[in-house]
Amino acid sequence: MRFSQTLNMRLKSLGLSILGTAFALNANAQDSPIPKSFENVAVPTSAQAAAQTDQASKDKLDEVVVVGYGTVRKKDVTGAVASVGAKEFNLGVIASPDQLIQGKVAGVQIAANSGQPGGANTIKIRGNSSIRQGNNPLFVVDGIILDGTTARPDLDLPLNGESGSVFPSSNPLNFINTADIASMEVLKDASATAIYGSRGANGVIVITTKAAKAGETRLEVGSSLGIATVAKKIDVMDAAGYMAAQKSRGLSVINGGSSVDAQEAIFRTALTQNYNLSATGGSDKAKFRFSGMYQDQEGVVRNSGFQKVVANLASSFKLLQNNKLKLDVNATLSQTNESLPAISNNADATGDLLVTALQWNPTVPLRQANGMINAVRLGGLQGAQSYGGDGLINPLELIEGFSDKVKMNTILASIAPSYEIADGLVAKFQYSLNSSVGERKASIRDWVNKQTTRGSGWAGISTNNLVVQQYTTTLNYVKEINKDLSINAVVGYEYYVKELKGSSAVGRGFGSVAQDYTNILQYSTATTRLVNSFFNPTEEIQSFFGRVNANYQDKYLATATLRADGSSKFGTNSKYGFFPSVGLAWNIHNEDFLKDNTTLSALKLRGGWGITGNQEFPAGSAVSRIAYNSNGASGQSQLANPNLQWQQDIQVNLALEYGLLKNRITGTVEFFKKTTNNLLYAANAADPGPGTRIWKNLDGSINNTGVEFLIQASLVQAKTAKDFALDMGINYSYIKNSVTGLPASIITGNLYGQGSTNAFAELIANDQPLNVMYTRPYEGIVNGQSVYPQDGAKFDYLGNPNPTSLLGINTIATYMGFTLNMTLNGAFGQSVFNNTDMSVISVANLVSGRNVKTSIGSSTENVANRITPSARYIESASYLRINNLTLGYDFGKVGLVRNFNLYVTAQNLYTFTSYTGYDPEVNSNASRDGVPSLGIDYVGYPQARTFIFGLKLSL
């Protein structure tokens, strides 16, 4: 048994390092000898937890997890590593890999910033620990490091005044075919992430794709069709209520005599199609896996959507007569197309698509009888084609007169030769290329009644190029030294180089010419044209790293890691950072005194300590630079900071893993304390300064302390594959976040919209949680007017946007061929500042003929009540969501079809929350001076509720 285990591990780790990919033994469960049934629906979050036969449990012990530059046996892990296999992934319309594990891992918060198809998520592993943007974890796909940089161009669309509109970003991992993923490992604590050194502090998510597989050619096909509708509408007044609200306040505005729901007019029932195909085969000496996918996801907002096409080839060759030289070649080609709606993060008072829809006077028809868009202009109703002055913007103008398209082409390729030098000693070299081109074309027609563009129109095009190359050389050594001691070690060198450049051109003054403006930029008025090009400083990182994992008698485990990172970004006085960690574990159940205990089937104590870094600041920030601005102007763009270095995290982790009743119940209790120092911050230079910011490592620290609970139980065990079985996994984490020692408070949380210019709602302040909400207390409405202490002069700390608790519940029931899978996730204790309520659907709208929130319109609030930030708009955003409900039926072998599986999934089925906006998970980008906000809701793209019907089969 021991021999085979070791051999097994060795083979796997060799295979993995050769392939540049890794897979858990059970990851390719299609091939598992274990009968399809219970095994294939392992309880989410930790396969280890599934109560299974003794044999299966033993196999689980040999399961390997990818921990960066190699693998270790699951039982040898000393750090906080959560592994999620393909079988446990969320189903449904999934555009990017992070969505696969939402709610599956304790201490990991994955929240969609908005419901935009392909939009970005905020991912926080063990809390919020940074005061600059770019806080998502590091993603590593088959050894290729992805830091979140994409070639997706920004364009300065004039939806917020003349310039400065901020549009939601897209998910940087959109180019990956999620069906190619075999497993995802979340490295949470420093003892696990230190191997990624100066980029490990936010945690690391290691993605391992499905590998080439020898044997007869096998084909897997999947297809699904989904229908999505908007999960929730904001409750604004209907026509009758609106007229009553006007009347009760003695107002007389346009009564269009109709009854329309403008939200309904911009939303739609959206269709999603998804097709997957993969084939594996070849000989032991030359094998492959090919896959292709096509996804067409319509957005629930008209004219928005996301499409992607991905082809992937993974191939593996054994060369030389002794088969000791191996070569892996992987390539992914991907194209994504985004169709973006006119929804910006910071629309001005005249609004974007959602703002104008929420505000549309519900008595006014959106279209005239002749089909022309109806527009409220000065002097009444007119067709949109005739310019009026100020008035309202018909939301249809921003659908039919607005276009914003992004096309991204990405190649992610790697070639990795490796050579087994001696028994257990493998040298490997991997070269990878991430080359991506993003193209964006946007236009606003002249007849859109936006003050900044009406009568002239606007168009812009932009192209960015990203090239990232990575050279990794590693030497892995896996050896059983003697009966008691086995060693798993790796040393390596890595060189990483990133270049991002691009160009853009915009113009105005096109007028009524029929062509798409983006095709005739030369037709714009010369004085309105702006051209720009840039080439960011080249970013180079050179690293040396090593890790040793030792196992003594399967009882005592130790891991030590060290990485040295040198970065071209760092200041000249600190070119290299050193990131050490240690992890220790004690498998108590292997001690004699517990060996025969039948109740306690597993018990492991582990602890770790480590230092990691975060270097997500712009390249070039450490040196003084001259930039070349428009029209021959030039000047200082950056002040030097020769001491600029990484932000540092020191993390301590202590965990107890247990298993009861032959591991029918398993669980983990884990404590952590993470202290973040040398905070990266783009500070004001001392005045007089050059007007640009100076990057500093601030004094002060951010502290995250927490405890995570994980429990998995097989509530009803099946005797045979056909019996009823019920499994449940619960993960819960509690996190406390605080800021200490900052030299001065930092303002962030910009508010936008009517009456909110330069207003803010959040601070980074000492002895408060990060992004604490800081505004006026609110005492209610008296005589129609809001009342504030000291007439609004008093400010206080009034809300915490950081959840204090996260919860995930995964339940699987199987019976006969049926599987019912339910995933719930929730976050508790956090507040959201509802900027939408404050300045988009406020009572003031009644004066200007715009719509209001129903609860406000039907109240006695005076139309003249002023728009002022206050605690009135701070809402509890705690929620529990039925995120995923899937019913599947496995037909097994049907004719020539090996596996035939049908399923129905409901995604985002229901959310329990008292939050009144579109969605409590919202996180509009309301950053100020580059300091991120948290939990500000300013009319983000609403979330969809999706029903999917799908089938999977293999041939």
Added chain:
Amino acid sequence: MKIIKKILFFSVVASSFVACTKLDEKLNDTTAISGSAGSSSVDPKALLEKIYSEAALMGTFEHERQAWGLQEHTSDELVGPTRGGDWDDNGVFRELHAHTWRLDHAYITQTFSNLGQLVYQTTEIMGASNATTEQKAQARMLRAFASFYLVEGWNVVPVRAAGGDPLANPKVYKGTEAMDWIIKEAETALADLSENGTVATAIKPNKNATRALLMKCYLMKGVIANRKSPTYTPADMNKVIEYGNAITGYTLTSNYFDNFAPTNDVLSTENIFTIKNEVGIGGQNQILTRWYCTVHYNQFFGADDKGSKLGGWNGFTTLSDFYDKFDATGADKRRGAPYLPMTEKTGTRMGFLVGDQKDKDGVMKLDRGNNPLSYTREVKLVETGNNLEVTGIRVLKYVPDPAAKENKPANDYVIYRYADVLLMLAEANLRGGTTPITATAGATPQALVDAVRVRSGLATGWAVTLDNLLDERGRELYWEGFRRMDLLRWGKFLSAKQLKPAVSDEKRLIFPFSEQQLAANPNLTQNPGYYKIGFS
């Protein structure tokens, strides 16, 4: 040994793909410099161009919320009322008018930083070895100009040595020391500048612009020395007169509003120092805010009164107490006058807009609630009534540019003009200056003020005293960004005013620094009376 050989072999193969790098940063689209931009080989012309076209100068002075805003909102001639849902903006305008601002006030912080940016950028040019004497003199004048606003507002001028280490903590001059430094700098610039100055050259620093700045400096010296009870020395007042006498070649523009017209660069005969604006050009061209910030949404200035663009934002007003300082008969054209062709095309007059607003055909304009658009005399800090859209007297100083297609009008922003020079000459005389005045407009305060008043349709002989000269400055220079410093000179900045019944706390004579600004420069200490974020 065999294993070692294999390792060596593999390492050599692997390292042939990549060798260790020194990690020297390749900047690509920017140029690394050591020290400040001035110490580099960058063309000083490009550095100056950046100043003229970007935020530091254009934005700071043209924007309705920055240097101009701080001068006007805190005074008796402008108020930014909250109108229901509009214009509260977290209370920034109410706080300025009521003298209750906090140290996190967005625009106090921004203005301090933007003025500092101007000081920094000009210092770079002065430290540039390849800059000409003229370029350095222009930079020096602009630096003194920005520093003047810093000492007036915050009682400090933080400075850096030309060509010095940009990372060193700036030295901070305070109070009189700062003002003396500014005067010395301005006088050096005056000697070095090559251009004497005409209306045509008003868009760049010249000798006459510098002289006007020096007049302001010498007039304000007494304020800086003692803000609560300023005193003035004859020597300083004589300097004011000396510099005023030296400003020649200008006459009062016969039509007052031509000074603020879209083509004021050719129509005006009195503009001494301006910021150039061109249609459709300049990211920081903010001149349109001068009319957007005040008139109603339904008041348009496009090609006709139904114009497609350029409606207002319905914001700031003046106060009836200030309006009533004008001649009640309406003889004073500054208070209100038709201006052609604008009035012909839109029905709107220039100056103060009160009462019914009609279009070119005499048809009454309406507000958004379809009520008559008739501006009331009175206004409150927080407007809550049904007429909140129409309260307050609006002020059109700059002539709206109907050609401003891309929201970038062509009116040059006026900083100094000759009428101000004449009034300053009169003031210096009344404050004890003994040097004879040699202006062609006249040699006595009476003659100078008469000249200014007669131009706008008033008769001669209005009694000129020091006390009522403050009112005359208000009438001539309203909404031009000088009112706070004028009130300071007359010791009336803290006084009770129409919408601020109490005398303000003494600390309001000086603006606060933000916490971030204090943290960035240990040489800076908070001005008295200000505590920490959140406290007024």
